[in-house]
Amino acid sequence: MSTCGDVLEHFQPYDYANQYNSRVPQTTTQQKPPIVQPMYSEMPTDMIDDAMRRGSNSDDEENLTPAQSRRKAQNRQAQRAFRERKERHVKELEAKLAELEKNTGDLAQENERLKLKLAKAATENEILKATSGHSSRGGSEPLANTGPMKYTPTDFYTEVLYAHENKVPSHRIVLGDKGERLLAAGLVDVGIISEMLKGAAKCDGQGPVFDESVILDAIEKSVAAGSDELL
Known part of the structure; x- marks a missing residue:
């Protein structure tokens, strides 16, 4: 009995299940390839938003x-x-x-x-x-221009006859028709005896002149009348 027991202990039972499975071909399940997602992490943010917006818009446009x-x-x-x-x-x-x-x-x-x-x-x-x-401190009063120290009759006549039409100097008359000297206004006081000489003036070509006798007569008459202002 001990011998049989030892044999049974060393005996390995036959695995019918494993033997069956080993004979049945195992069917391998076909795995789907992983969906490759776009690598948005490597794109700028605005490009990611634009891509997502275009994708959503394309889906929306199909339903519009x-x-x-x-x-x-x-x-x-x-x-x-x-x-x-x-x-x-x-x-x-x-x-x-x-x-x-x-x-x-x-x-x-x-x-x-x-x-x-x-x-x-x-x-x-x-x-x-x-x-x-x-310059004003150096000479407060300007020097007068005296001009040439000589007398030129032509210059005098030019100034005298400037306003007259006839600018040709006339010959001065010094004697009257009676042969008497002609006295100009500078030799008599016309202011006092002018009334006595009215109508007796003559022209010598440059201004009024009087006969000497007329002036002397006027002076004598003024003296006779009591006027001694000329004396």
């Missing part, structure tokens, strides 16, 4: 009606026109800004030029003031 598609196209066109207007406006503002900066530079240069011109004029004015003050 024709009317909705037209409205969406019109909206895109309006947005494009708005962007173009904004870009033109920005360019116009940039051009105006550049022009204003240029004008500002030109005005600054003109201002500097005027400042230099004003400073130059002020300097010249100060020099003129200093020069005029020095």
Whole structure:
């Protein structure tokens, strides 16, 4: 009995299940390839948003009606026109800004030029003031221009006859028709005896003259009348 027991202990039972499974071909399950997700982490944020928006828009457009598609196209066109207007406006503002900066530079240069011109004029004015003050202190009264120390009859006649039509000097008459000397106004006091000499004046070519006898007679008459102002 001990011998049989030892044999049973060493006896390994036959595994029918494993034997069966080993004979049945094992079917391998086919694994699907992993879905490759876009590597958004390596793209900029704005590009990621744009890509996701395009993807969602493409899905939405497939479900839109024709009317909705037209409205969406019109909206895109309006947005494009708005962007173009904004870009033109920005360019116009940039051009105006550049022009204003240029004008500002030109005005600054003109201002500097005027400042230099004003400073130059002020300097010249100060020099003129200093020069005029020095000359006035040196001689307060200007020297009179006496001219040439000689008498020229032609110069005298030129000044006397300036306002007359006949500018030719006339010969001076010194004797009257009776052979008497002709006395000018400088030799008698016409202010006192002018009334007595009215009607007796003669012209010698340059002014009134009187017969000596007439003047003497007027003087005698004035003296006889009691007027001694000429004495």
